[in-house]
Amino acid sequence: MSRVLITINKYINENSSLLYIAPGFVASDAEGINTTLGRGGSDYSAAIYAAATNATLLEIWTDVSGMMTADPRLVNNAQIIPSISYQEAMELSHFGAKVIYPPTIQPVMSKGIPVWIKNTFAPQDEGTLIQQKPAESLRSVTGISSINNIVLLSLEGSGMIGIPGFSKRLFAALAAKKVNVILITQSSSEHSICVGIDAANAGIAKDAIDETFAYEIEVKKVEPLLVEHNLSVIALVGDGMKSHTGISGRFFNALGKNGVNIRAISQGSSERNITAVINSKDVKKALNVIHEAFFEKEIKEINLFVAGVGNVGSKLIAQLQQQEKYLLNHLHVKIKLAGIANSKKMLVNENGIDLTNWPSLLEEGKEGDIKEFIGRIVELNLRNTVFADVTANENVATVYNELLQKAIAVVACNKIACSSGYDYYESLKNTSKEFNAKFLFETNVGASLPIIGTLNDLMRSGDRVNKMQAVLSGTLNFVFNNYDGSRSFASVVRQAQDEGYTEPDPRLDLSGKDVMRKIMILAREAGNVIEMEDISNNSFMPEECMQGSVEDFYKSMEKHEAHFKKLLDDANAAGSKLKFVASFNEGKAAVGLQYIDAAHDFYHLYGKDNIVLFYTDRYIQQPLVIKGAGAGADLTASGIFADILRASKG
Structure with missing residues (x-):
């Protein structure tokens, strides 16, 4: 190197020109044979000339506007580094940053000559200045x-x-x-x-x-x-x-x-x-x-995939759109809808799906089942991914472990997973812990009411739940609050379905099976090993009503109107109201229709309200009470939304 510097100096000293134009990249070896300098050879040549002439500054004009905090082809939010030290520049270039080649820095670093990286196609851009002591920065990290x-x-x-x-x-x-x-x-x-x-x-x-x-x-x-x-x-x-x-x-x-x-x-x-x-x-x-x-401390981007865009799912997407600016301004969170799927089609776009036009985009989407949708999510491997199951589909409930094992958070409105066999429920909880991926299902019980979250807080703080009493079906509470004998029981159930309070198949609500699932989930979250067959169900529905199709179900209820009218008349005669109650006491769970008198906490329960009473080691005489509306697409969607935000906190 010293011989090269002497040769350049000698040539310049022997000439009086004000401007010198020299080739780069081409050189000769120790034996005088022509060769090339390889990658970055032209920049390296410029650095040698700068060192030989003791230049005050070396400008390198390239096709980018300087060194960046990350490769912009992989990181959309990569930023220009305005000032960087020689050592930092060499470290970044050694580990793949191709804006400047490490040997280029060596000749100028020894003489303290700054290097200014500029963009030929955007000369107005400030670029990056590489020097001995870069400008002060509040950041401890310069680049990746x-x-x-x-x-x-x-x-x-x-x-x-x-x-x-x-x-x-x-x-x-x-x-x-x-x-x-x-x-x-x-x-x-x-x-x-x-x-x-x-x-x-x-x-x-x-x-x-x-x-x-x-x-x-x-x-x-x-x-x-x-x-x-x-x-x-x-x-x-x-x-x-x-x-x-x-x-x-x-x-x-x-x-x-x-x-x-x-x-x-x-x-x-x-x-x-x-x-x-x-x-x-x-x-x-x-x-x-x-x-x-x-x-990017200011904004955290969440990549959201939603399975199920029916009544509740569409409400969820509407809420995401409504709250988009609020989340950015107040929580510094951006939820990007990266994928949606229904029973027939799927749409995936890692750059985000238009929240205003998603139905037509999905209609034009690709045909595919849940396995293919999950496979695409795993293949994309996006950061901060959350999967929301807004279906009542058993096949969807079986894929949670696959997602959790990839550190993808799962938010489940679908109750099937947590109310399936205890071994599967336990495996989901354990996988969530092992892979540090949130598994949240607040809306499994009480729509957006903070029931499961409160129960979890009680358990985490060392309390023990001894007894639970609850009205957990917003559907059944709506039905019995609106059934007064002036119209048929079947017509009130149909109204509940039309207003979005029932499961897709209302027989799940009327049979008490949905309530059984909910009390089992609460019992499990309270630390108990319990299966569906361990729960007694005092059903009020005639067996004939539960046969055939959903339309057969409605016709059969009309046929058995006298049965439902008698239940109402008996309750009125006793000065009571009909409530479908779930209970858990010392390891035993039961659900069934009960007469509730005016002195009971459940008596003044109106509309589609749910209520849960927790009797614990700390709440002994007076239970902890959670009460509020427990059904409806908007409410359920808001509960899913809240779980998505909780999952994103990591």
């Missing part, structure tokens, strides 16, 4: 970068512990084959050492290392070299990271919450970078969640 097509070579064995020279032999074997090492990490026990290299060199590297350690492998002191493919390196870079606590925690927490598994970790002694090796399929998600954690 990544390298793809990495393999991890792992050499391990008990024979390595306390024996000097293993690392030397490993690196010598790689150097002999001209294999560049990108990353190094070693366990403190000296039991293993890992290096990351370019995937193109995996074969020759393995052969070289296996040959070098052939004896140790043969006598079982060292395991055969393990080669892991399909990996990438992501690096967090910044001079401000030094001695700044919490950076690593935020870095790994962001990855962990989004299900990104880390295969290896490395940090330089300068504390200028933290590097992790991850699966290549997770790179885009990883870069986005890290960028969000360090550069």
Whole structure:
């Protein structure tokens, strides 16, 4: 290098021109044979000329407006870095940032010459200034970068512990084959050492290392070299990271919450970078969640997928649209509807679905079932993903574990999963904990009433639930509050269905099965192992009414009107009201129609109201009471909406 600088200086000193134009990229080797400088050769040439002439500034004009906080092809919200140190620039370029090549910085860094990256196609942009001491920044992290097509070579064995020279032999074997090492990490026990290299060199590297350690492998002191493919390196870079606590925690927490598994970790002694090796399929998600954690504190983007866009689902989407500005301005949250599906079609758009035009877009969408929809969600692998099940479909309820295992939060309005066999319910709860993915189902009981959340708070704070009494069917409460004998019982049930209070099949409500599900879910959330067959059901419906189709159901109820009228007359004669009550007491659950007198908490329960009384170790004489409207599409949608926001908090 010194000879080149002297040659350039000599030429300029012997000439009096004010402007010199020189080629880049072309050079000659030590023997004078023409060659090229490779990637970044023109920029490197410019840096050499700048150093030779002691320039005050080196300008590099390229096709981007400077170095960025992340690759804009992968991170939409990547930002220009206005000022950066030489060391930070070299770290970022080493780990994949292609705006400037590391050797370009070396000649100018030794002389303290600033480098200004400018955009040929947008000269008005400020660009990035690379210098010894960059401008003060409130950020501890400067940028994020990544390298793809990495393999991890792992050499391990008990024979390595306390024996000097293993690392030397490993690196010598790689150097002999001209294999560049990108990353190094070693366990403190000296039991293993890992290096990351370019995937193109995996074969020759393995052969070289296996040959070098052939004896140790043969006598079982060292395991055969393990080669892991399909990996990438992501690096967090910044001079401000030094001695700044919490950076690593935020870095790994962001990855962990989004299900990104880390295969290896490395940090330089300068504390200028933290590097992790991850699966290549997770790179885009990883870069986005890290960028969000360090550069986008203002707005958190949630990728929402909704299965079921009928009455409740459409209300949910309307509420998302209505609250869009409020969430941005007050909670700094953006919920992006990335996918919707009904029983016939699905629509997925990772850039977001238009909330005003989604019905027609879905109509033109792709035919597909729930398995295909879930597969697409997993394939996209987007950050901060929430799946909302707004169906009553058993097939949908069976896919939750697959989503939770991918760190995708599940919000379930569908009661089938939590009221299925206890083993499946327990597996969902355990998977949610293991993979740090929220599983929320507040709307399973009481629409948007905070029943399950309150019960969870009681349990978490050490209380114990001894007894529960509840009216849990907004449908049945609406029916019995509106049935006065002036019109048929069947016509009141049909009104409840028309107003959106019933399940798609109203027989689930009228049979008491839906209430059985709800009291079972509450009992399970209170820490009890209970199945549907453990719950007694004192049904008031004639068996004939429950046969055939839904229309047969209505016709049969008209036929049995005298039965329903007698129930009403008997209640009136006793000065009572009819309420379908669920109870849980010392491990026993029951549901059934009861006469409620005026002194009871349930007597003054109007419209579609639900009520739950919790008797606990702390609430002994006077129960904890939760009461309010417990049915309706708008209410249920708002409960799902609240769970989505809770899930997004991570």
